[in-house]
Amino acid sequence: MEFNILTFDILDSTNSEALKQARKGSDEGLCIVARQQTGGRGRYGRTWVSERDAGVYFSVVLKPRLEVEYLPLITLMAGIAVHDTLREIGIEPDIKWVNDVLVNERKISGILAETTETPNGLAVIVGIGINLTSTNFPPDLVATATCVEDCVPAEVTADKLIEILTRHLSHFYGLLASDNGPPEILEHWQRRSSYFDGKVVRVMLENETVTGTTDGLESNGALRVKRGDGSVAVIQAGDVEQVRAVG
Ligand code: BTN
Numbered sequence: 621m622e623f624n625i626l627t628f629d630i631l632d633s634t635n636s637e638a639l640k641q642a643r644k645g646s647d648e649g650l651c652i653v654a655r656q657q658t659g660g661r662g663r664y665g666r667t668w669v670s671e672r673d674a675g676v677y678f679s680v681v682l683k684p685r686l687e688v689e690y691l692p693l694i695t696l697m698a699g700i701a702v703h704d705t706l707r708e709i710g711i712e713p714d715i716k717w718v719n720d721v722l723v724n725e726r727k728i729s730g731i732l733a734e735t736t737e738t739p740n741g742l743a744v745i746v747g748i749g750i751n752l753t754s755t756n757f758p759p760d761l762v763a764t765a766t767c768v769e770d771c772v773p774a775e776v777t778a779d780k781l782i783e784i785l786t787r788h789l790s791h792f793y794g795l796l797a798s799d800n801g802p803p804e805i806l807e808h809w810q811r812r813s814s815y816f817d818g819k820v821v822r823v824m825l826e827n828e829t830v831t832g833t834t835d836g837l838e839s840n841g842a843l844r845v846k847r848g849d850g851s852v853a854v855i856q857a858g859d860v861e862q863v864r865a866v867g
Contacts, residue, residue, distance in 0.1 A: 623786045625651045632659035635747035638679035642743040648683040671756035676778045679747040692841040695719045695733045696809045698746045701788035711771045715813040717843045726766035820863045
């Protein structure tokens with residue numbers, strides 16, 4: 621796929637700009653990049669801290685020709701692309717379901733996928749934030765987040781990361797759209813995530829907290845969590861937390 625990159629100095633949110641452009645009929649592959657975001661958004665309405673030049677703030681417009689049930693695989697696909705981007709610069713990341721990219725259990729990148737109707741069908745906006753520096757992390761992020769600068773000795777610019785990222789996105793998006801795409805994406809995800817199976821986790825849902833051991837993914841990317849009594853919860857969306865043994 622061809623990517624067309626539009627770079628801004630400052631935006632409220634690259635996802636919001638990409639949604640706007642998609643609704644106006646932009647082509648698939650339009651990428652919105654900003655040096656700074658004043659209203660960077662995370663999942664569940666959280667804020668994504670987006671100081672100037674402290675991270676990659678990137679959103680791409682996709683028009684997937686996928687059966688609706690497989691749309692959630694787009695976020696897994698993006699997580700794989702971010703994982704491989706970081707590995708290419710010498711970082712060994714993990715992916716926490718659904719798409720938090722971690723290094724030594726600290727978050728280095730987050731992905732926010734949003735859908736919108738456009739004049740020519742459904743578009744999915746995949747927004748990716750990658751922390752480059754930690755100098756502006758607010759106190760609550762210091763313990764839970766990390767950044768490229770703290771993981772590799774050489775300086776890596778946002779432009780370099782975007783060049784690598786778009787190459788991996790193009791590859792895995794093409795794979796997802798291919799004949800056997802969905803199971804192949806699941807297999808790639810499994811190979812890159814310690815959360816695929818055997819991890820003791822707690823998942824906060826709206827009305828329930830599920831605690832159990834991860835037990836693979838469903839064909840649409842949903843996470844299976846086996847409870848102590850043997851029953852399996854199928855998680856379509858939610859925040860997963862690793863549970864550590866005490867003592
Ligand atoms: C999360 O982990 O909750 C997802 C964070 C996604 C942040 C990125 S930064 C680029 C794009 N624009 C936004 O406003 N959010 C995404």
